Amino acid sequence: MSSRLQSDFIASADERVTTFVGVVSPVRLVRVNEHARAVSAESMQGIIDLRTAHTPPRLEDVCPDPLVFAIESGLPRIRVLDRQIDGGSSWRNLRPVPIDDSFYAVSQISAVDERHTATGRLMMRAHYETRFTTRRGELIGTAIGYSLDVEVAS
């Protein structure tokens, strides 16, 4: 994330959200879905070089929306303030994604931090982190979806 946001957020001590930190989803077995990958690539036709859609898949191809991915795994969407919006995503690829084999995904609410906006409104950011490992337990990488929960100006 940008250095501006990194320095502005602090770990939340709000009991309404701290109870969620550490919640883990059931383990899921996933694999590269070439059809979904192709449909996603079609959505960008005319905008990108479609050859890049045929390179070896990375976690961004398996998990294009880390927040949705983690919620679908069974994690609760934190809703304590007025409005929830997608706050961004991060991916870390440490080794190639298995192409012809399935692999494991475990999602967790790994942290909740907060800051106040320039107008004084409270904003909480929940980190929905998914770790992907091979069937041998080797770490493929991680994907994080950030869910922002914000106060709306009255």
Add this chain to the structure above:
Amino acid sequence: MTELTWQAGQTWASDPFRPSLSSVVRWAAGSDDFTAFHFDPAVATELGHAGPVVHGTWKASVLRHQILGWLGDDAYLTEFDVEYRRADIVGEELRSTIEISGVADAPGLGHHVTGSAQIVASDDSVTTSARFVATVPPTRSDNALPIDELKKAVRLGDIAGQVTYRIDVSDVRRFRESLGMEGEVNEGDDAPPTFFAALDPVERRDINLDSFLLDLPIPMTGGGNATNEVEYVRPFRVGDVVTVTTRYTEVYEKKGSRGTLLFRVRVNDFTDAQGAPIAQSRCSHVLSFDLSSSPAAGGQQR
């Protein structure tokens, strides 16, 4: 290897583009995000938007593919962070820019290229910003083994890595079972003499510095463990916390009956929790390559 052409300060800019309703519907299907305000005008309007809102992750994907399209076919992202600063409405004109902030040598992998990318609306406001680290592999020769690159990648002569393992009862029990040995295993028991192999960080992929050899444009004809030697001060025992320090001591090639053989020799020093030596092993691994059939040599790739 061809010289890298990237340097800090280089920039790229896209032509203007407009995400269509068709784009967001396809993206919803591909990413499994069917949140209605991305494609239903009535729902979007009710939430205060001027129209359906483009998925943030679609914009992230556009930037990602544009970065890779610019850096080249073999480049891949190892880190990618994106934040969505403002909603973009379907049909509105956008454009994107990319800037390289740094280039660093990555032995065995090529080069790491770091930079930033953003999507800008027609009013010049940044709606999406991203930071990335990409690896750009080198263009390698297909008629010679990259000996110098390999020596650098494995840090020849220096410590390649250090990993600590605890030897549990289950570890030794499973190892003994694989050897057909019977009997109970308890804390403090000696492990079999060949157990040193189970603590090799290279075999366990905890140290993995030369995997690029598997992707060389040279046909590989075989390979495997070549030699193993071990010298013990005392046996490994259940309950030991062992630190393994790995050094590559030799990298060389020689002609063999199945092609050109590439040897990597490594030494593992095993010490206990107090730093006292337990054992030292010396292992070599060999890969064989058929240089005679590479295109540059007049042959054909298999």
